[in-house]
Amino acid sequence: MKNYISITLFILVTGLFAAQSVIIEATGTASMGDTKSKKETMDEAKANAKRNASENASTFISSETTVRDYVTEKDLLEAFSQAVVKVLEELKGEWFKDEMMGESYKITLKVEVTPKEIASKPGKGDMIDSPTAPLTVKLWTDKNQTEFKAGEKISLFMKGNKPFFARVVYVQNDGTQVQILPNPFRKDNYFNGGTVYALPSGTDKYELTVNPPFGAEKIVVYASTAELGDVKVENADVLYVIGEKPEDTGVKTRGIKITKKEGKNSKTAEFVEQVLEIKTFK
Template sequence: MKRTTFLLIIILFLLPSHGWAQGVNTYGQGSVILEVEGHACMGDDKSRKETRLMAITETKRKAAEMALTHISSETRMKDFAVTSDIVDAYSQAKVKIIEEKENGWFTDKFAGECYRTKLKLEVIPDLDRLSKVINKDTLIEEPNAPLAVKLWTNKESYRVGEKIKIYLRGNKPFYARIVYRDVSGTLTQLIPNPYRNDNYFNGGVTYEIPSGNDRFELQVSPPFGKENVILYTSTGDLGKLDLQQTGGVYVIQDSSKGVETKTRGVAITQKTGSSGPGVAEFSEAATTVSTTK
């Protein structure tokens, strides 16, 4: 397997910031991440396996309802049709288990043996319903919409020696992780990196990567092919990965699936002044670049 498409050149000085260019836009797929507890009891006619499955099903149902309530209350756009499309997409959401935080059996005085579980879950809106609005800059410029991000590069294809520039923009403040996947499948974390620990970005601002304190460049070198830039964002701090420093970046030791799962282990915090459950909005975007001689 070939090791990398772009040579990561470590620069021993701070790179200056450049004006951003307009490339092909990729818009993030949004979701909601939250932690929910649920339980079910055996009664006289259910096995332990059936009871456990009932508890998980009930917890997922509660998560879907909580996510819909959050989206309905937090989405306050002037365009009622767009707001309606977003809420409608979450009303038909799918729920995915990220992590089982706690579980165990207990005895209820009246219901007998019961199973309790606490899950970290991702509520994913119906993308067919959301497709009407997801690829619009309307959301990127609307802070009262759910977290929306846009990712692009300065070009779609590059020749040897050229440098890739990455751009990102969100509609509200967010935490970000940028991962570069080369032709061999090696995963490199560009942001945050050893010289830029802060991965918190403001909404309504276009950011260029690399820039500022970054001490790396992405310069095209053999082998050539199609590679990916992946942007993970959330309103809560993202989960930690197993990393190994290589110059000005980190090589990720986790698998692609591990990166997806661990990144979604976001910090869930309750909104100030709210009595409802803690919720983190999440959005992921990816773009493909091609390199040739």
């Protein structure tokens, strides 16, 4: 395992919700009545849970962040009305007898609500500088350089607008996933908001150097206000290699450990996935 990684391209999010989502636990119920089958009732309960998740996510973003400083009320409603709701896990499902409606089904889901991307209000500044805005995490290179030749060493920097947990994964051209953070010598994956973190730095034992094979690769940053879900990793000297299929890494990372805030009715956490397309050359 080489102690060198190739990185070349910096991408900046330009619109609100371009990489942001909300992971939330939501419940839905439905009654059979005289016309529905059990499967139809269960499907209706699931649909109701997904709709409730979208509505609760919109309420959470509106009440817990200063999103209204960056978008209009109309745009915010539109963003969540067209949100993509993805079921991450079915937590619980049970049949019960309602006194009024008879045989009924109740389901609790963990879902990810990803609003439609919308433009921010002009002249409102960058959310990365506002700790009360929705979670925003950015990654950039030294001097914002976008192209690197073989042998060049790369310095990366990461910053969030509020405290967050993060996993940084470098996906090689052959599909190998190298976990940059956390790693065997830098295991803490909790970061303070408003602080710039260098990769590598401190106790890190690796360098980011452009080496063959050259071509299209990427770095993915997963970040959340709650602890991230676990993925299988193998120790590869100074870094970890993820032992999951690439399509499973994001899913398992989204298995975050969310807890209910005191006085709140739902378990909710903010989530961000940033993808940096990369290209190296000889």
